[in-house]
Amino acid sequence: MTPRPSSRLPRTTREAHTTMADRDATPLDDPVGASLRGRHAHLARRLGAAVTYQAEVATFSSVPAExxxxxxxxxxxxxxxxxxxxxxxxxxxxxxDWEPVFALDGRQLIWDGGDRVPAAPGDVTELGADDVPHMLDLVARTRPGPFWARTREMGAYLGVFDGGRLVAMAGERLRPPGWTEISAVCTAPEARGRGHAGRLVGALVSRIVARGERPFLHVAEANTGAIALYERLGFRTRRTVTFRGFRTP
Ligand SMILES: CC(C)(COP(=O)(O)OP(=O)(O)OC[C@H]1O[C@@H](n2cnc3c(N)ncnc32)[C@H](O)[C@@H]1OP(=O)(O)O)[C@@H](O)C(=O)NCCC(=O)NCCS
Structure with a gap:
């Protein structure tokens, strides 16, 4: 990726930012449903009012609000x-009769960095289909949240390599109208504290804002290190969420 200085936003990004504060956040009340019925319709399986992702893309499902x-x-x-x-x-x-399987407190954060759009770093690589085994390996070692063999198809995924080995990655997941979720943020234990996650999230923020969209993400309440990192990068909490799964009867 070409490095770009961060202090002055290009015209298009500045214009995009002007409308950002007013961006309708309603799609973030059900970002899975809003994605599956919109920009992720090509990754969806539907029956009547119910919708879910295709196998190996994601396990998220949605039904109407009521x-x-x-x-x-x-x-x-x-x-x-x-x-x-x-x-x-x-x-x-x-x-x-739907058996609860897990419930974990979390929060939804939205990017609120104003003019502080990070520069796109030079050492970040766009990950392709050939990288999926390395991505799955890194996810297994770091457990950033759900990530499957086809999750990469939900958006752009970026990585940092060290000596040919993938040591950090982050990517785009849910895509409700006007918004893109940043997800699968993870760094191999031996490569932490070197700013990899910060640069990767920054690179994604920069891309998303340049498209005239606004970044958001989800994080577990107990993940205080990641929350501190996101807040430092300009994210703020919009609402609490419960990551919850049920087994169908
Ligand atoms: C969170 C994670 C991605 C950070 O990766 P990283 O490359 O080390 O992060 P960076 O080097 O860019 O930033 C580190 C900063 O984040 C914060 N931070 C990251 N991990 C932290 C931890 N475990 N405890 C406290 N603070 C932490 C600190 O504020 C630190 O600030 P500093 O730069 O002033 O030292 C990494 O710890 C990880 O892979 N964790 C497991 C997967 C995960 O939880 N992902 C987030 C899912 S939402």
Whole structure:
């Protein structure tokens, strides 16, 4: 990637930023549903009112904001019996015969850095299909959150290599209208504290803002190190979320 000085925004980015403060945040109330019914429709599987991602892309599912019995039945049929329904993004709770599998406190942060759009660093590489085994290996070692063999198809993924080995990465995941989520932020334990994650998130912020969109992300409440990093980069908390999964009946 070509390095770009950060202090002065290019004209198009400055114009994009002018509208950013007013950006409608409603799609962030159900970013999974807003992505699957919009820019990720090509990665979706649908049945009636229920929608989920294709296998190996993501496990997230969505039903309408006030789902009736039929919507839950559609989602159960879409996923199949005894399958994981990852419903962190949905404000509604499934019927009692859906067994809770996990629930973890987290928060949603939105980028609020104003003119502080980071420079695109020179040592960051765009990751392609050939890099997926290395990405899966890094995720297994660092556990940044859900990431599967086809998650890369949700957006652009960037990485840092050291001696031919992928040591850090971050990428774009959910894409509700006007917004792009930054996800899979991780650095190999032996490469931490060198600013890799900061530069990768900064590079993604820079790209997203240049498109006239606004970055957001999700993080577990207990991940205080990552929250500190994101706040330092210009993110602020918009709301709390619960990462929760249920098993279909
Ligand atoms: C969070 C993580 C990506 C940071 O990677 P990194 O490349 O070491 O981060 P950077 O070097 O860019 O930044 C480190 C900064 O972040 C903060 N930070 C990162 N990890 C921290 C930790 N474990 N405890 C406290 N602060 C931490 C500090 O503020 C530190 O600031 P400093 O630069 O003044 O020292 C890395 O620890 C990781 O892979 N963790 C496991 C996966 C994960 O939780 N990902 C986030 C999912 S939302």
């Amino acid at each position: 789902p009736d019995e039929r919507a839950w039945a559609d989602l159960a049929r879409l996923l199949g019996p005894g399958q994981l329904a990852d419903l962190f993004s949905s404000p509604a709770s499934p019927p009692p």
